[in-house]
Amino acid sequence: MAAGSGVDPDRSGHPGDAPRGLPAAWTRSVRPEGVIRVGAPDRSADVLLRDGTTVHLRQIRPEDAPAIVAMHARFSERTRYLRYFSPYPRIPERDLQRFVNVDHHDREAFVVIAGDRIVAVGRYDRLGPGAPDAEVAFVVEDAYQGRGIGSVLLEHLAAAAREEGISRFVAEVLPSNAQMLRVFADAGYQIRRQYADGVVHLSFPIAPTEQSLEVQWEREHRSEARSIARLLTPRGVAVYGASASGQGVGAALLGHLRDGGFTGAVVPIHPTAKQIAGLPAWPRAADAGQPIDLAVIVVPA
Incomplete structure (x- = not known):
């Protein structure tokens, strides 16, 4: 143009x-x-x-x-x-x-x-x-x-x-x-x-x-x-704060996304864990190689 x-x-x-x-x-x-x-x-x-x-x-x-x-x-x-x-x-x-x-x-x-x-x-x-x-x-x-x-x-x-x-x-x-x-x-x-x-x-x-x-x-x-379309219909969701033990609110959120019919990528972000709640984890969202449109942060207040 x-x-x-x-x-x-x-x-x-x-x-x-x-x-x-x-x-x-x-x-x-x-x-x-x-x-x-x-x-x-x-x-x-x-x-x-x-x-x-x-x-x-x-x-x-x-x-x-x-x-x-x-x-x-x-x-x-x-x-x-x-x-x-x-x-x-x-x-x-x-x-x-x-x-x-x-x-x-x-x-x-x-x-x-x-x-x-x-x-x-x-x-x-x-x-x-x-x-x-x-x-x-x-x-x-x-x-x-x-x-x-x-x-x-x-x-x-x-x-x-x-x-x-x-x-x-x-x-x-x-x-x-x-x-x-x-x-x-x-x-x-x-x-x-x-x-x-x-x-x-x-x-x-x-x-x-x-x-x-x-x-x-x-x-x-x-x-x-x-x-806001990507917020409402994201291609992928990165979840920060899920425990490596697979317990707690963050892991529960991961499970809901995985089992609730969401068809996009669900990416746990953790500095050291390789897997959380059965999903591959990554230290940074950029490392996942997936299109991430939404980040959910689940940490103690």
């Missing part, structure tokens, strides 16, 4: 030049490169995705440069092409520094972190000093596409842009990028489309609409429902 942006390498594959269709002056930030506004607002958030998993979203930092390079290296050739409109096999140093240094006013960028990896990045660039329009673009690592990250990035970028006096987003998307076109179409904004020079040009006001708010609410509702 990727949407191109004129503020990044141009469509002919020459990073740093003016993008096709925009004056060169529009690609430059009003503030000097690398200058961060004092007192920039904290826009970080933990976000539930479509499948119920949680990722962390925060503003990009200069020290993210190595992680951005690593993420770019994991992209498929198709993802790179859909994002940059060219093969763009590596990020030149000049582009990299521009990517990770933003002023959080005319230029903002968010990264999405899963575990210890950056797996997506989205940004907007204001189209000139004091302009009400900004170009928006984002890209999601292949393994995390289809989980709603693009929609989340668009929602948070729009909210940040509104705080900075921006009222409209523009974007350029290749016609073959149906998934990204759907992200924009499903966001609930009034999208205007224009096809020119082999690219779909989109523009839309980012003020919340009744439809966009409903879309956000439904997305959050579905994500919340799926986030």
Whole structure:
């Protein structure tokens, strides 16, 4: 999933030049490169995705440069092409520094972190000093596409842009990028489309609409429902605190899970025991080699 942006390498594959269709002056930030506004607002958030998993979203930092390079290296050739409109096999140093240094006013960028990896990045660039329009673009690592990250990035970028006096987003998307076109179409904004020079040009006001708010609410509702699905129907349960002797409340709980019709994995966790209540025990849940969605701790108060 990727949407191109004129503020990044141009469509002919020459990073740093003016993008096709925009004056060169529009690609430059009003503030000097690398200058961060004092007192920039904290826009970080933990976000539930479509499948119920949680990722962390925060503003990009200069020290993210190595992680951005690593993420770019994991992209498929198709993802790179859909994002940059060219093969763009590596990020030149000049582009990299521009990517990770933003002023959080005319230029903002968010990264999405899963575990210890950056797996997506989205940004907007204001189209000139004091302009009400900004170009928006984002890209999601292949393994995390289809989980709603693009929609989340668009929602948070729009909210940040509104705080900075921006009222409209523009974007350029290749016609073959149906998934990204759907992200924009499903966001609930009034999208205007224009096809020119082999690219779909989109523009839309980012003020919340009744439809966009409903879309956000439904997305959050579905994500919340799926986030507790593993609690209600776990694939596996780890039980901490069951005695190695097979006696006590913990062992009884293990027996109930084993004999009560639960079809998932039941994993006793014990620092030394090899087996509890007839079940293989492990010192850590990660050692069991089973998908564990729920942990039950049974220890004396």
